[in-house]
Amino acid sequence: MAGSGSNKPTKEDRAQAAEERRQRLWQVISAIPPGRVCSYGGVAKLAGIPNGARQTAWSLRYLPRDTKIPWFRVINSAGRIAMPAGSRGYREQRRRLKAEGVTFNKSGRIASRDFWWHGD
DNA sequence: CTGATGACTATAG
DNA sequence: CCTATAGCCATCA
16 A cells, blocks of 8 residues: 555645644534633633644634634633724624623623533 | 744743 | 733744
């Protein structure tokens, strides 16, 4: 078998592996129930990627505005929206969450721990 | 290859 | 509450 047995990952192998990680991340995010939120690190862990918080964020960076993925249900571990306060994304995320019943206190943190989702 | 970047996180002061 | 620091890891120049 020509080439079989080669352990050297090709560029295509790495690209496919990265794509599969993104798919798992999106799958987990899509499973977050309406009215609940999850942290970047929590999503990564549920997707089988420990310490992958930054990859969760990276996977959401270039999503189209019409995406079906509920990116707005992902916030940081401090219970805050990760984007710069006052930015366009920040306001949209906060508006969408509010529409589902997720409220924030005066300091910009989610009003209740009950909003946290920890998987099924 | 190296170094910088970032929608992160945990810990310390 | 804040900032600083270290750890993390895919991606980019």
